Amino acid sequence: MSTLVLASSSPRRRALLAAAGYVFDVRAPDIDEAPALWERADALVLRLAFAKALAVASGVRDDAVVLGVDTTVDLDGDIVGKPRSKRHARELLARLGGRTHTVWSGVAVVAAPGTRATLELARTAVTFRELTRAEIAAYVDSGEPHGKAGAYAIQGKGRDLVASLDGSPTNVMGLPMERAVPLLERWGFGPAPAVT
Numbered sequence: 001m002s003t004l005v006l007a008s009s010s011p012r013r014r015a016l017l018a019a020a021g022y023v024f025d026v027r028a029p030d031i032d033e034a035p036a037l038w039e040r041a042d043a044l045v046l047r048l049a050f051a052k053a054l055a056v057a058s059g060v061r062d063d064a065v066v067l068g069v070d071t072t073v074d075l076d077g078d079i080v081g082k083p084r085s086k087r088h089a090r091e092l093l094a095r096l097g098g099r100t101h102t103v104w105s106g107v108a109v110v111a112a113p114g115t116r117a118t119l120e121l122a123r124t125a126v127t128f129r130e131l132t133r134a135e136i137a138a139y140v141d142s143g144e145p146h147g148k149a150g151a152y153a154i155q156g157k158g159r160d161l162v163a164s165l166d167g168s169p170t171n172v173m174g175l176p177m178e179r180a181v182p183l184l185e186r187w188g189f190g191p192a193p194a195v196t
Contacts, residue, residue: 021191049106073150097131122176124167
C-alpha cells in the first residue's frame with residue numbers, strides 16, 4: 001500500500017485533510033516561493049504546488065505519493081502574498097476592502113521519486129465588505145493575518161471581512177477539497193474507514 005505524504009507545513013491543510021478522513025505523513029518542502037517576473041497567479045500556484053511535491057518526492061520512499069498545494073490571492077492581476085509585517089498586513093487589507101479578489105490554488109500529486117504527476121487548479125472569487133481603519137487594525141492585532149496569503153483567514157475571524165464568496169471555501173483555506181479528493185481517488189487514496 002502506498003503512503004500519502006502532504007508536502008506542507010500548513011496546519012490548515014493538515015486539518016482539512018485529516019477532517020476528511022485521510023491518513024498521511026507530513027514533510028515540509030524547502031523551495032523558493034517567489035513569483036517569477038510577470039508570472040500570473042494561476043501559473044504561480046501550479047508551478048509551486050508541483051515544485052513542493054517534487055521536492056518532497058525526491059526524499060521519500062519510492063512507493064509514496066506526495067500531495068503539494070500552493071495558494072495565493074490575485075487582486076486585479078497583482079499577486080497579493082503573505083504580509084511581511086503588521087504594517088504590510090494593514091496595507092493589504094485596506095486594498096482588499098470593498099473589492100473582489102481571486103484566490104487561486106494549485107494542487108499537484110506526484111509519485112515518488114517524481115516519475116508521474118497530475119495537476120489541478122482551483123479558483124474562488126471573494127468579495128470583502130468595506131473595512132474601516134479601526135477594523136483592519138483590530139484584525140491585524142489579533143495576529144491571525146500572519147502567514148496567510150492576502151493577510152486573512154476565512155476559517156477564523158477573517159470570515160467577518162467577507163461579504164460574499166463564489167467557489168470553494170476550502171480553496172480559500174488553502175486546500176481545495178473539491179479538487180483534491182477526486183485527484184487523490186484517481187491515485188487510489190480515499191478516506192480511512194470509520195471505526196465502529
